[in-house]
Structure formats: structure tokens, C-alpha cells
Amino acid sequence: MPRCSKRTRGAATGDVGVPGATAIDAQQHKRSRNTSSRRHSKAEDSSFSAKKCLAWFKEYTTVSEPDILGPEGMEKFCEDIGVDPENVVMLVIAYKMGAKQMGYFTQEEWLKGLTELQCDSVHKLQMKLDYLKSLLNDPYVFKAVYRYSYDFARDKEQRSLDTATARALLGVLLPRWALRPALGEFLQREGAARRYRVVNRDQWCNILEFSRTVDNQLLHYDADGAWPVMLDEFVEWLRAERAERAGGS
Incomplete structure (x- = not known):
């Protein structure tokens, strides 16, 4: 018995007889299914589990x-x-x-x-x-992270942050602060090292404020300001060091 063409079968069932319509529909269905699958996979990848x-x-x-x-x-x-x-x-x-x-x-x-x-x-x-x-x-977020780091890094058996850890932490948080190396040197000097074995919370918070408001030349430093004694002594030491270097050059 002779095979019917797609056109003849379509006409017999009342469909519009378009050559290759069945194959085209199948391809479109496959394409649609693949697109849907990709979208579903992408949604799964982006969702949190x-x-x-x-x-x-x-x-x-x-x-x-x-x-x-x-x-x-x-x-x-x-x-x-x-x-x-x-x-x-x-x-x-x-x-x-x-x-x-x-x-x-x-x-x-x-x-x-x-x-x-x-x-x-x-x-x-x-x-x-x-x-x-x-x-x-964001300066507010930075300040929050900076303050958070104090409790995060300190030894939980101590109330304060040991000075060595404080210096290392400042290197992570304030790597571009021009006066950070000088402060680190000051804290390691014999006299200061004995007095400041730890950095308390008030000193830690004020170091950030100091880094934001006092310039490298210390022109904006106010000796009558409410800075911790540690920072007052640091400024005094740094000025003396700079004067000595200038006099010897």
C-alpha cells in the first residue's frame, strides 16, 4: 500500500497541510524544553541552600x-x-x-x-x-569593622589587645596610613614597650580617629585635645625624632 504524504495526512484530518510541519514542531518543542531546562538550572545555581x-x-x-x-x-x-x-x-x-x-x-x-x-x-x-x-x-562600615576587630583579635583571657597583635592588625586595616610605621616603631621602643604592653579599647578607637584627622606633618594635632596619653607621647617622640634628623642633616 502506498505511503501517504504529510500533506495528504494533514488534509485528511483537517489540519493545514504544511510540508515538514511535524518535524518543525518537534524541533521547536525540543528547543523550548532545552531553554526551560537551562533556566531551571540557572535558578537552582542562584538559589541559596x-x-x-x-x-x-x-x-x-x-x-x-x-x-x-x-x-x-x-x-x-x-x-x-x-x-x-x-x-x-x-x-x-x-x-x-x-x-x-x-x-x-x-x-x-x-x-x-x-x-x-x-x-x-x-x-x-x-x-x-x-x-x-x-x-x-563606607567610613561607617569601616569604623564598625575596625572596632569589631579589637574583640575578634584579642586573647579572650585578656581584657585588652596585646601590642604586637595591635600593630599587625593596623597593618591589615590601615596599610596606607602614613604614620602607621612610625607608631609601630614608637610602640616597640624600650620605654614605650614597657608602658604599653597592651592597647586598651579607648586607645584602639582613638588611633582610627587620629589617622583620619591628623596629617603626616602633625599640623592638625591639637595638644589640648582629648587624645589618650599614648598618642600624646607618640607625637612628642615623633617630633623630637624629626627635629634630630633635620639637625643632623
Whole structure:
């Protein structure tokens, strides 16, 4: 029996007889299905999964301490996201998590911070690194991160921040501050080192204010201002050092 053409079959059923219509419809359906599948996949990639985020956290913990990401896990975490542990963006990540101790993230802190950032994978967090660093351009956010870093970095058995840690932290937070190297040198000198073994909270907060208001030449320094004695002594020492160098040249 002879085969019917597509035109003949279409006419017999009342359809419009367009040559190849069945094949075209099939291709359009396949294309539509593929597009829908891609959209669905993209939506899945962009959505946040707490379960996936928690599974990611577990990659950095141990059997003995499943709810704490410790120093070894932190090192691997930094390697995975491609960030040096001393990069300021790590401090911003810790700030977002509300982490209480340097070198450690608890499961609760991890979920809090990464839920806010909507990150449940290495790739997603990497995509947010520039954004996190840009937050520091806002002086109010920077001030909050700066103040947060004091409690985050201090030894929890001490009420104050040891001076060596304070100097290192200033290098992370204020790397471009012109007077930072001089302040670090002052704090390491024999006399000052004995008097200032630790930096208290008031001194720490005032260092930021000092860096924002006092110029490199100390022209805007007000001796009658309410600066901590430590900064008064620093200015006195620095002026004497500069005068001595100028006299010897």
C-alpha cells in the first residue's frame, strides 16, 4: 500500500497541510524544553541552600569537633576561596559572621554570615569578594569593622589587645596610613614597650580617629585635645625624632 504524504495526512484530518510541519514542531518543542531546562538550572545555581552551605562547612571540620572550623580548616578555607589569611577581606567575612575568635568559625556563625551573603559554595563566595572589600569604602562600615576587630583579635583571657597583635592588625586595616610605621616603631621602643604592653579599647578607637584627622606633618594635632596619653607621647617622640634628623642633616 502506498505511503501517504504529510500533506495528504494533514488534509485528511483537517489540519493545514504544511510540508515538514511535524518535524518543525518537534524541533521547536525540543528547543523550548532545552531553554526551560537551562533556566531551571540557572535558578537552582542562584538559589541559596542552607543544607548545601552546612555540607560545605563540614568540609573544614573534624570528627572530634564537627561544629567548629579551626585553624587547619581555616587555612584550607582560605586556599579554596583564593584569599590570603591576612587579607582584610577575611576580616570582613568574619565581621559578617559575627565570629568571636580569630582562627575559628562556629557552625552558627558560618550559617549566619553566609545566609546573609546567600553563599553556599566556594564559587559564590568568590563572586562576592570584591563586594565585601568595597564595603570598607563606607567610613561607617569601616569604623564598625575596625572596632569589631579589637574583640575578634584579642586573647579572650585578656581584657585588652596585646601590642604586637595591635600593630599587625593596623597593618591589615590601615596599610596606607602614613604614620602607621612610625607608631609601630614608637610602640616597640624600650620605654614605650614597657608602658604599653597592651592597647586598651579607648586607645584602639582613638588611633582610627587620629589617622583620619591628623596629617603626616602633625599640623592638625591639637595638644589640648582629648587624645589618650599614648598618642600624646607618640607625637612628642615623633617630633623630637624629626627635629634630630633635620639637625643632623
